[in-house]
Amino acid sequence: MTEKTTFLKRLRGVIVSDSGWQRLQAAKQQAVFHNTIGQLDSLDVISQRTGLSYNTLIKVHRRETAVDRSTLEAYFKSFGLILQPSDYLREVVHTDPMEPTNLEPINFQGPLPLNSPFYVKRLSIEPQCDEAILKPGALIRIKAPWQMGKTSLIARILNRARETGLQTLLLSMRLADTSLFGNLDRLLYWYCAVITRDLGLPNRLKEEWDELFGANYNCTRYFEKYILANSDRPIVIAVDDVDILFQYPAIANDFFGLLRVWYEKGKYGDSSSHLWQKLRLVVAHSTEVYIPLNINQSPFSVGLSIKLPELTAEQVDELAQRHGLNWSSQQANQLIALVGGNPYLLQVALAQIKAHGITLEQLAQQAIAPEGIYSDHLQRQLRYLQQYPNLMMALTQVMTSSIPVELELVQAFKLQSMGLVKIHNQQVTPSCDLYRQYFGAILPQITMSTTG
Known part of the structure; x- marks a missing residue:
């Protein structure tokens, strides 16, 4: 007699719900009236007030990766709110008690850990990135749709850089409060402050920032005379989610023009070029650059351009094997027809098939169900x-x-x-x-x- 397998539910964490997010936004706006400078608190301020790290704050803001309930309690409390059950959604995973669970918790919503067995290397791309990031004054541009693995690739580029002794840091533009995108001076001041903090340097912006000279000059001088001049080794700065700026053309033109200037400064051959050669940039975005940018000012026409492709049938077949499935190329093609070559959608499908022993046909029937995996x-x-x-x-x-x-x-x-x-x-x-x-x-x- 065949015994029916019972699958258990395991609560992994919580994500802010739509209603919770609306409560937070209302509380933030209310806080502006009590703020002496009439501005929304930056994430830097929130981090100091709550004790939550930048990485944790970005998880809360993205609402894609689950966090501990206590994290949300602290975040809500910082705006005078008590966390309510309606303010969050629990992330539930189904596990087979007969399956081994000592490998790693499978969460495909964020970047995959460096040691994840489910990360599929793009062999035509990653060696190029590993080589490029070691070159003085490097600029790597990564473009792909949502959840295609941009941040996972960035993590591996930064890891490669660290292995060779370079300093690295990752900054997502989603960390910037919306109010910053209305003023270039405030945005670049925030940008410099975050970089300074992450590098562990004392903040000298008040002494170095002179409104007379404008934001671009101030930011460039601060990097050259303070950040780069005080670094004994190259610095790799990865800026993720820069397509947020595409919604603000006036700010975007200046910000991206600034990155282009920095890239070119390392190639001038003048007295400051050796400093700018210490700076290596990785820029990632989801969309095409649909805003009008001067070709001579845009960073999207220089450096190494990387466009992440969808996974192929061969890669899906390999991924299926890592999930413990013995598949044919026909099955890999059928799954690609259903969810495309998006790594996230593929990983979720393969994990579901493995956990529940269902067929591709059954998966397709359940794919758009109200309580389905997607x-x-x-x-x-x-x-x-x-x-x-x-x-x-x-x-x-x-x-x-x-x-x-x-x-x-x-x-x-x-x-x-x-x-x-x-x-x-x-x-x-x-x-x-x-x-x-x-x-x-x-x-x-x-x-x-x-x-x-």
Whole structure:
């Protein structure tokens, strides 16, 4: 007699819910009235007030990776709030009690640990990055849709740099409060302050920052005369999520122009070039650069350009083996047709198949179920779309059409940055069957309910 396997639920952590996030934003705005400088508290201030690290704060802000409940309690308390059950969602995983659990907790929402057996190397890309980051004045640009492995790759580039004795730090632009994007001087002041703090240097911005000279000059001089001059070894700065700046063209042009200037300073051959050669930059973004940038000022036309590709059928087959599955190439292709070559969607599918012993056909039937394995992911995408009605209408066209659709260029790029579509010769198609099924069904319903 076959014994039915019972799967246990294990609570891993919590993520801020939509209602909790709204409470926080309201509390933050209220705090502005009590702030003597009339500004939102920076994450630096929140970190000092709560004792939470920058890495933890970014997890809270991204709302993608679970954190301890006590972390959220401390965060909410810092704004005078008591954490309520409705303020968070619990991350639940199903585990087979007969399966070994001593390898690592599987969480594919954030960057994979350096020792993760589930990280698939891009052999055509990583050796280039390892070589480039060791060159004086290097600049590496990484582009890929959401959850394609950009931050995981950055972690490995930084690890390679550390192994050779370089200083490294990672800064996500998501750490910057929205209020900073309205003023270049405040943004660059914050940028310098974070870099100074992360390098363990005393903050000398008040002494060095002179409003008479402007933000770009002040920031450049601070890096050259203080940060680089006081470093006895090269510094690798990885700036993640820079596409946030694309929404603020005036700020973006100056910020990206500044990175280009720094890159070129290492090649001038003048008295300060040796200092700028100490600086190596890694810049990562999700979308195409759809804002107008001067070709002679843009950092997106120099350095090493890396575009992360989707995983191939061979890589999916290898990944299936790491999950303990003995697959054929046909099964790998079937899974790619369902969820595309996105590493996150693939990892979740393979983990589900292994844990529950289901077939690909059963997975496909459950893929868009309200309580299915992709429900949180799909709902998060939908919530983002609902903030932009024109973008949602554009996606409705793509998902309900039997032929490729031509969209306005910026809309196509934004949808591509979410991983929802593919663009070929200006023709837009769904990136995988998962999105076609889900959005092809739900978007027309939303349209009817709003117009009816």
